Amino acid sequence: MILAGGSGARFWPLSREMSPKQMLSIFGGASLITQAIERIRPLAGGGLHVLTNERLRDEIGNHLSAQPSLEGVHVEVLAEPTPRNTAPAMALAAAYLCAADPEAIMIVLPSDHLLECGPAWDATVQLAVEAAGGGALVTIGLKPRAPETGYGYIRAGRPLAGLSLDGLAVHAVHEFVEKPDAATAEAYVASGDYLWNSGMLVARAATVLSQFRSVGRRDATEDSRHGELIANTAEEIAALDPTLWPIGASHEAFAALPAVPFDKAVLEVSERVVVVPTDLAWSDVGSLLALETLAEPDERGNVLVGRVHDIDSTGVIAYSADRLVATLGLSDLMVVDTADATLIASKSRAQDVRLIVEALKATDTPELSTSRVSLRPWGSWTLLLKSSGFQIKSIDVSPGKRLSLQSHTRRSEHWVVVQGTARVSRDDETIDLCANESVYLPAGSVHRLENTGTDCLRVIEVAVGEYLEEDDIVRHEDDWDR
Amino acid sequence: MILAGGSGARFWPLSREMSPKQMLSIFGGASLITQAIERIRPLAGGGLHVLTNERLRDEIGNHLSAQPSLEGVHVEVLAEPTPRNTAPAMALAAAYLCAADPEAIMIVLPSDHLLECGPAWDATVQLAVEAAGGGALVTIGLKPRAPETGYGYIRAGRPLAGLSLDGLAVHAVHEFVEKPDAATAEAYVASGDYLWNSGMLVARAATVLSQFRSVGRRDATEDSRHGELIANTAEEIAALDPTLWPIGASHEAFAALPAVPFDKAVLEVSERVVVVPTDLAWSDVGSLLALETLAEPDERGNVLVGRVHDIDSTGVIAYSADRLVATLGLSDLMVVDTADATLIASKSRAQDVRLIVEALKATDTPELSTSRVSLRPWGSWTLLLKSSGFQIKSIDVSPGKRLSLQSHTRRSEHWVVVQGTARVSRDDETIDLCANESVYLPAGSVHRLENTGTDCLRVIEVAVGEYLEEDDIVRHEDDWDR
Numbered sequence: 001m002i003l004a005g006g007s008g009a010r011f012w013p014l015s016r017e018m019s020p021k022q023m024l025s026i027f028g029g030a031s032l033i034t035q036a037i038e039r040i041r042p043l044a045g046g047g048l049h050v051l052t053n054e055r056l057r058d059e060i061g062n063h064l065s066a067q068p069s070l071e072g073v074h075v076e077v078l079a080e081p082t083p084r085n086t087a088p089a090m091a092l093a094a095a096y097l098c099a100a101d102p103e104a105i106m107i108v109l110p111s112d113h114l115l116e117c118g119p120a121w122d123a124t125v126q127l128a129v130e131a132a133g134g135g136a137l138v139t140i141g142l143k144p145r146a147p148e149t150g151y152g153y154i155r156a157g158r159p160l161a162g163l164s165l166d167g168l169a170v171h172a173v174h175e176f177v178e179k180p181d182a183a184t185a186e187a188y189v190a191s192g193d194y195l196w197n198s199g200m201l202v203a204r205a206a207t208v209l210s211q212f213r214s215v216g217r218r219d220a221t222e223d224s225r226h227g228e229l230i231a232n233t234a235e236e237i238a239a240l241d242p243t244l245w246p247i248g249a250s251h252e253a254f255a256a257l258p259a260v261p262f263d264k265a266v267l268e269v270s271e272r273v274v275v276v277p278t279d280l281a282w283s284d285v286g287s288l289l290a291l292e293t294l295a296e297p298d299e300r301g302n303v304l305v306g307r308v309h310d311i312d313s314t315g316v317i318a319y320s321a322d323r324l325v326a327t328l329g330l331s332d333l334m335v336v337d338t339a340d341a342t343l344i345a346s347k348s349r350a351q352d353v354r355l356i357v358e359a360l361k362a363t364d365t366p367e368l369s370t371s372r373v374s375l376r377p378w379g380s381w382t383l384l385l386k387s388s389g390f391q392i393k394s395i396d397v398s399p400g401k402r403l404s405l406q407s408h409t410r411r412s413e414h415w416v417v418v419q420g421t422a423r424v425s426r427d428d429e430t431i432d433l434c435a436n437e438s439v440y441l442p443a444g445s446v447h448r449l450e451n452t453g454t455d456c457l458r459v460i461e462v463a464v465g466e467y468l469e470e471d472d473i474v475r476h477e478d479d480w481d482r
Numbered sequence: 483m484i485l486a487g488g489s490g491a492r493f494w495p496l497s498r499e500m501s502p503k504q505m506l507s508i509f510g511g512a513s514l515i516t517q518a519i520e521r522i523r524p525l526a527g528g529g530l531h532v533l534t535n536e537r538l539r540d541e542i543g544n545h546l547s548a549q550p551s552l553e554g555v556h557v558e559v560l561a562e563p564t565p566r567n568t569a570p571a572m573a574l575a576a577a578y579l580c581a582a583d584p585e586a587i588m589i590v591l592p593s594d595h596l597l598e599c600g601p602a603w604d605a606t607v608q609l610a611v612e613a614a615g616g617g618a619l620v621t622i623g624l625k626p627r628a629p630e631t632g633y634g635y636i637r638a639g640r641p642l643a644g645l646s647l648d649g650l651a652v653h654a655v656h657e658f659v660e661k662p663d664a665a666t667a668e669a670y671v672a673s674g675d676y677l678w679n680s681g682m683l684v685a686r687a688a689t690v691l692s693q694f695r696s697v698g699r700r701d702a703t704e705d706s707r708h709g710e711l712i713a714n715t716a717e718e719i720a721a722l723d724p725t726l727w728p729i730g731a732s733h734e735a736f737a738a739l740p741a742v743p744f745d746k747a748v749l750e751v752s753e754r755v756v757v758v759p760t761d762l763a764w765s766d767v768g769s770l771l772a773l774e775t776l777a778e779p780d781e782r783g784n785v786l787v788g789r790v791h792d793i794d795s796t797g798v799i800a801y802s803a804d805r806l807v808a809t810l811g812l813s814d815l816m817v818v819d820t821a822d823a824t825l826i827a828s829k830s831r832a833q834d835v836r837l838i839v840e841a842l843k844a845t846d847t848p849e850l851s852t853s854r855v856s857l858r859p860w861g862s863w864t865l866l867l868k869s870s871g872f873q874i875k876s877i878d879v880s881p882g883k884r885l886s887l888q889s890h891t892r893r894s895e896h897w898v899v900v901q902g903t904a905r906v907s908r909d910d911e912t913i914d915l916c917a918n919e920s921v922y923l924p925a926g927s928v929h930r931l932e933n934t935g936t937d938c939l940r941v942i943e944v945a946v947g948e949y950l951e952e953d954d955i956v957r958h959e960d961d962w963d964r
Binding site for chain 1: 494495791793794805806807808809810811812815817819822823824825826827828830831834835837838841842847849866867869871872874876894896898900901917918920922942944946947
């Protein structure tokens with residue numbers, strides 16, 4: 001169960017509301033969510049699930065369908081009825097899995113972290129699953145490699161008898177602690193008892209639900225006392241088809257749940273919690289400062305990625321996806337450049353990038369929500385220009401793939417093939433096109449674009465009409481059942 | 483005579499090699515060169531001339547043709563055979579005007595400064611012209627409004643008897659001094675004797691030539707001793723049609739001249755130099771710091787122009803032409819954003835932007851030479867995407883205007899009208915198009931685009947071919963004789 005509801009506001013302008021941090025591919029190759037799935041796929045005996053929100057469900061589905069490494073892999077993308085922090089989400093995930101298999105063991109992973117894979121990871125999961133089978137809520141604690149003040153910590157207790165693997169053991173948990181100050185973090189690391197709280201959890205789904213109920217009854221804190229309500233509501237909703245979750249009564253019931261974090265609602269008050277300490281490279285990729293890991297710093301401590309030309313800067317992170325960025329005489333800044341927006345911030349303010357996002361949200365700035373590039377199961381499109389009355393996209397279709405059979409009520413489209421070979425259906429016609437050929441699709445025509453070649457097909461689309469939004473699309477037939 | 487050969491390297495990325503500082507319109511309305519022409523047009527009895535270099539001649543001609551305020555105004559655009567600093571250029575300008583009219587008085591203005599117009603300016607020019615008629619080389623000195631270290635100064639002497647107008651007088655010149663340090667600049671301003679050297683000159687063309695010769699003979703410094711050669715060569719070249727200047731023997735002869743500044747070669751050694759002190763607001767717009775004049779600073783001393791969202795910065799200049807720029811917690815920086823390139827620099831390094839330009843030149847970076855927008859006599863085009871095998875432009879045609887009748891040998895074009903009404907000729911056909919209609923122009927076809935409406939015509943052009951440069955154009959007929 002990959003949790004993918006995060007908005008990643010601190011990663012703007014790389015992340016957008018419709019393309020949040022977990023969908024970014026900047027940290028080497030695959031997107032973070034793809035890495036998360038790849039990390040657990042060989043170890044997960046049951047199905048692969050992603051839990052996100054209604055707004056992101058289609059985007060994430062399209063995103064995963066477009067990943068070559070996940071070709072043929074079935075991942076079920078679920079949307080919680082409405083965002084209510086992690087406790088209701090975790091209960092819903094557990095109820096859904098439990099309904100399908102009462103013995104199911106959940107492996108819950110964040111979708112937007114970086115983690116070292118390999119034998120130690122495999123052993124960690126294997127041991128955690130074993131402990132979970134015995135009825136524990138198993139957290140995974142990472143041996144701290146630095147006195148990080150940006151992470152929560154788990155204070156581990158004695159190892160529990162009987163369970164161990166490859167030098168790993170299951171330990172009791174003394175306490176969960178919030179992000180410490182610098183001196184406290186130093187002391188934590190020096191003590192050897194404290195571990196980074198990775199946010200990963202392994203448990204029987206039934207145990208998760210029963211713990212919601214028992215902590216709610218037994219020892220009600222403000223955050224835990226609604227455990228029974230949360231568990232009951234989750235089970236009711238989970239009994240429905242997931243496409244119905246965000247609608248009607250289930251939406252209302254979920255929206256009425258307290259928006260509390262799972263850590264507070266269950267983990268910090270349950271007696272079933274244990275931890276598997278493990279020594280893996282890990283990052284929660286919590287701010288744009290993580291870009292610093294993308295390349296070796298130069299001799300002045302700058303990390304410059306992409307088309308960046310620098311003179312005399314020190315301690316600068318500069319990341320450019322495509323455009324030219326020149327920096328001159330800067331110190332300790334972050335520069336993040338994308339096709340349509342640029343952020344320049346003091347590195348000391350990395351956590352405050354969310355303030356920019358909030359300010360842009362207040363003014364309904366389009367660069368906040370959508371990225372210029374959108375992945376689709378059949379390829380991708382890139383918005384080149386949006387103007388009054390028309391817009392221009394570059395559409396890339398993978399070999400052998402085709403878009404849905406579709407029509408638009410309020411826009412016409414002019415397609416010019418600039419690379420590859422296309423088959424276009426337009427109402428009753430079939431038209432084969434190669435580079436430097438074009439076709440006109442008037443509003444209302446039922447049309448489809450297919451790549452019949454072995455290379456990428458690229459089409460420039462000039463859409464003309466008074467209304468040009470994505471939702472003016474009627475899908476008559478689709479290879480991906482959208 | 484407007485001097486417009488400058489490259490404006492310190493204004494990158496606003497300026498480009500093919501669109502230098504004098505063609506920028508950022509300082510309120512018209513471009514700097516248009517402002518220069520408008521400033522002198524009511525005062526210049528003879529013709530209006532621009533002297534630039536061969537590389538920029540067509541761009542500047544197109545640029546001026548596209549200025550609404552210059553509609554119907556004839557400006558002759560001359561190109562020096564090759565750039566050799568200002569002394570050879572000034573001699574050639576003088577020789578050209580002198581050949582047409584031996585009594586001609588030149589008013590020489592830089593094309594890339596800002597200057598306050600009004601009655602004081604008119605009187606200054608009128609008095610300078612009067613003094614020039616008497617055989618003087620008349621400089622214009624501006625009363626310093628601050629102890630600027632970025633300007634040269636003129637130390638004025640006693641007023642000369644007989645010539646005055648509206649409180650203005652003609653003064654002797656004691657000396658020209660280079661850019662001073664801060665303390666010296668303070669002393670200059672306090673003394674009341676020193677004036678900013680504006681680079682403007684008024685003189686009989688014949689006097690300029692004769693002074694080249696006489697200072698060369700009389701009192702030869704390293705920079706002035708070639709005066710006779712410069713004057714003779716300039717007269718030989720000026721006798722030719724200007725379109726021949728950059729070619730063959732005239733190019734070679736001009737290239738062989740010493741590349742010295744006119745100030746050193748003539749003004750600092752001539753006994754004919756006088757100055758008209760005047761009190762006008764003026765700026766040489768010497769670096770991107772001039773952007774600070776574009777708006778009132780906010781309460782933290784930031785000047786933010788365009789789509790800039792700031793949180794907690796101080797003393798920042800941020801200019802965005804169109805894209806979204808967010809700044810967070812910055813101090814004393816300049817951010818200059820354009821469609822295809824962004825500069826971020828310490829304000830203290832404003833003069834060193836040319837170092838960036840030099841570095842980019844060494845790597846042949848396309849963002850150095852061309853801007854995305856190019857003005858044309860009939861309107862403008864904007865490059866939206868250039869890729870391998872195709873490129874996309876947005877073409878705006880003014881009402882009633884038409885492009886040249888042209889053909890291309892190596893590219894085909896697909897035109898989609900997205901706004902307005904067009905008449906397209908294609909070989910023997912005439913095709914009328916309105917919004918949402920398109921036409922295909924295969925390589926080799928002789929075609930023309932005309933705006934037959936009363937509003938702007940906008941056409942999206944998808945050009946397809948292996949070679950897409952501007953020079954693949956054969957003009958069969960042109961309203962501007964290009």
